[in-house]
Amino acid sequence: MTSPLRLAMLGMIPGNxxxxxxxxxxxxxxxxxxxxxxxxxxxxxxxxxxxGTVRIPEAQVTHLWTDNPAEAPAVAAAALIPNVVAQPEDxxxxxxxxxxxxxxxxxxxxxxxxxxxxxxxxFIDKPLALTVEDLRTFAxxxxxxxxxxxxxxxxxxxxxxxxxxxxxxxxxxxxxWISGVSTKTWERYCIHLLEPIARLLGTGFDSVRLExxxxxxxxxxLTHRSGVQITLPVIADGGATFGTLHLCGTGGQxxxxxxxxxxxxxxxxxxxxxxARGGRPTYAFSETIELMSVLVAGIRSRNEGSRRVGIxxxxxxxxx
Numbered sequence: 001m002t003s004p005l006r007l008a009m010l011g012m013i014p015g016n017x018x019x020x021x022x023x024x025x026x027x028x029x030x031x032x033x034x035x036x037x038x039x040x041x042x043x044x045x046x047x048x049x050x051x052g053t054v055r056i057p058e059a060q061v062t063h064l065w066t067d068n069p070a071e072a073p074a075v076a077a078a079a080l081i082p083n084v085v086a087q088p089e090d091x092x093x094x095x096x097x098x099x100x101x102x103x104x105x106x107x108x109x110x111x112x113x114x115x116x117x118x119x120x121x122x123f124i125d126k127p128l129a130l131t132v133e134d135l136r137t138f139a140x141x142x143x144x145x146x147x148x149x150x151x152x153x154x155x156x157x158x159x160x161x162x163x164x165x166x167x168x169x170x171x172x173x174x175x176x177w178i179s180g181v182s183t184k185t186w187e188r189y190c191i192h193l194l195e196p197i198a199r200l201l202g203t204g205f206d207s208v209r210l211e212x213x214x215x216x217x218x219x220x221x222l223t224h225r226s227g228v229q230i231t232l233p234v235i236a237d238g239g240a241t242f243g244t245l246h247l248c249g250t251g252g253q254x255x256x257x258x259x260x261x262x263x264x265x266x267x268x269x270x271x272x273x274x275x276a277r278g279g280r281p282t283y284a285f286s287e288t289i290e291l292m293s294v295l296v297a298g299i300r301s302r303n304e305g306s307r308r309v310g311i312x313x314x315x316x317x318x319x320x
Contacts (some may be wrong), residue, residue, distance in 0.1 A: 005059040005273055008091035009081070011102040011111060015184075017042055018101040018125060023061040023079035025266050028054050033078040045262045056266070059273045063091045067102075089114045097121040097276035102190060104132035105295070112148075121147040121276040126191040128292050130299065135292050136318045142285050144282040149275050150288050154243065154269030154278050155195035157258040163247060164199055171177040173251025175201070183242040186210060186298050188217050192233055194291050196245065196258065201226055203290050209307040210298040211284050220298055290315070 005170035007026065012019045024034065024046055034043045046054055064081045065088045066072045072084045085091055087113070091098060098115045100108060116121045128150040129135040138320035142148050162168030178200070180193040198205075204225035214216050216236035223229060235241070243258040258264070275281050293314040301309045 002058075004057065005097060005227055005276055006062045006095040006212065007059055007276075008063040008065070008085075008088075009061050009075075009271075010065045010088045010091070010096040010098055012068070012071060012075070013102045013104060016017040016101070016125075018103075019064065019075045021046070021064060021261075021265060021268070022076065022101060022269060023081055025054060025262070026056045026061050027080040027267055029079055030077060036074060036080055036117055049262060054257055056269060056273065058175070058277075059269075063095055065091070078292055080266040091116045093121070095120070097272070097282055099123040099125075099272070101125055103127070103188060103294075106134070109134045110268070112138075116141050116146045116148070119274075120199050121149070123272045123276075124148065124149060124150040125188065126152040126195075127295055128288055130187050130292070130295055132296060132314065132317050135142070135289065135296065135314075136320070139285075139289055139318055141320070147175075147275070148285065149272050151268060151271075151283075152192045152195040153261065153264040153268045154192045154258050155199060156264045156282075157196055157243075158260050158263050159201060159258050160245070160269075161257045163254065163256070168254075171252050172249030173255065175226070175228050175247060175249045177231070178245065179233075179248075180245040181238060181241045181243070182232060182234045183238040184236060186220060186302070187295055188231055189242070190220065190234060190298070191291060191295060192243065192258075193245065194294060197230060198287060198291060200247070201228055202286050204312050205290060205294050207308050207310045208294055208297045208301055209303040209306055209308040212302060218302070222294065233320050235249045235268070269285070289318070293318075313319045 009019045009023050020037050021042045037043050056307050061081050065084045100111050103125045108124050155187040183187045206223040208221045208222045220232040245256045246284040247254050295309050297314050
């Protein structure tokens with residue numbers, strides 16, 4: 001029997017509870033300790049699963065590091081992690097792969113570098129990178145052989161599966177317009193919508209225009225080579241409607257709410273575990289590069305008077 005893959009869960013910043021949730025989905029959890037998790041939605045969806053099913057036997061989160069050392073004991077107790085380390089680099093030589101669990105795309109190169117240089121498979125939370133310079137670094141690392149994977153959990157949202165192909169997609173006819181509601185900010189959270197949209201349409205995002213018509217509101221208009229138009233409002237305090245997608249086609253329409261967080265995260269983790277064991281991912285790293293280029297183009301658009309920015313403009317600048 002193959003030994004479980006040893007994983008390190010590294011980093012935790014305000015507003016992101018992945019070390020609790022991801023680790024628990026892999027290891028299982030202590031319900032009493034998890035009840036104290038500062039993100040109530042996590043024990044809620046973990047507790048909603050059938051008893052004894054929250055576990056991925058093929059892997060174990062064996063090591064943990066959090067930015068604030070005082071937070072580590074509670075995470076370790078809740079998610080049954082046996083080892084807490086003083087520095088993230090301390091896991092090198094003790095694990096088979098690492099997960100960078102922070103969703104600050106401006107800081108991922110620094111966090112990932114030691115593990116890329118050590119030759120470990122690395123999962124980086126979304127968004128991978130938010131500047132041309134950082135995205136270029138990741139592209140060069142991957143081209144040189146680094147084993148990198150990054151995605152939003154909503155790439156694996158079960159609610160979109162019937163509309164990728166089959167009867168659900170056929171009932172929509174030819175897609176003409178997709179809209180979706182995000183929260184927080186364009187750079188931090190819109191990847192949650194771009195990933196499922198990319199599964200629906202494939203690669204080929206052409207351009208983006210991002211404007212901020214009011215405080216706490218951003219609106220992105222994207223074009224895709226398929227001809228589908230995409231509108232993504234970002235509402236800073238819009239958590240109540242986050243994850244809504246509206247698909248409009250020549251044959252009909254459907255509104256989806258991507259709400260099964262547990263199944264989405266579990267699919268994401270299973271993909272990385274298979275990848276870290278030497279498998280091929282279900283999507284190319286070039287797709288991640290394109291989606292990050294969309295985010296960078298949106299930032300550029302907003303900073304330059306909401307001009308429409310071509311995705312090719314960003315991709316071309318990634319060459320050394």
